[in-house]
Amino acid sequence: MSNCRPSVLRVSAITLAIGAACLLGACALSPAGKSGNARVPQPAKPVDLTRYVGRWYEMARYENGFERNCEAVTADYAARDDGLIDVTNSCRKGDVNGPPDVSQGRAKIVAGSGDAKLKVSFFGPFYVGNYWVLDHADDYSWSIVGEPSGRFLWILTREARPAANVRQALIERVAALGYDTSMLRTTRHE
Structure with missing residues (x-):
């Protein structure tokens, strides 16, 4: 014994x-902030990850602690041989020309989600963050990303500064998904 x-x-x-x-x-x-959507919808359609990977520019977001004072935000996704996805989030602190702040992580696909739900880790081997592609353009020119609590939301585009009519249409789509658009914070880019 x-x-x-x-x-x-x-x-x-x-x-x-x-x-x-x-x-x-x-x-x-x-999430410590207030929820902008008490009834977060399921993703609208499946995601073709081969088309989703690449660079995205953050058009707008719900403010959050880990992006405090961030401008010129980008997210780069790259497929890995092991089926995971490398994630590199970058921003400029304080201003579009401020010092860079980069965080690297990885994501894994949630089975049965049509590749529209991922679990993300920036803190080691544990996948604790939810990343849901709630909707995207058929040509993958824009994406709306959230998670189950409704406290986080991102509008991503392939262009740093999309046209005004595209911006307006994306804000309208976010509202149609049930999100409080008054909580959106526009991200500045050069």
Whole structure:
């Protein structure tokens, strides 16, 4: 019996460490702001990830802590050989010419979601962030991204500064999805 105790303690310590890491990761991504949509819709259509990868420019977002003071925001997605997706989020702090701030992570596809739902990790091996492609253009020129709580929302485009009629149509589509458009913060680009 005394030989079993150290391994039980090691297993318990490992389990506790993993649980603490998961909790910290969940807290780091836990939305603290108000929800802009109490009834987040399911994604409108499947996503062809071969067409989705590449560079996206953030047109607008719901303000959040991890993008505080960010302008000129871009997101780059690249397919990996192991089926995951590399994610590189970049911004300029304080101004479109401010110092760069880059975070790298990875995403995995949620099975059965038509590739429209992903789990994202920027903090190691635990996939705790939800990334839902709620809608996108047939030609993949724009995308609306959210998650289940309704506290995070991004409007992404392939152009840094889309035309005014495109911007207006995207804001109208966000409203049609049930989001409070008064909470949108426009992202500035050069």
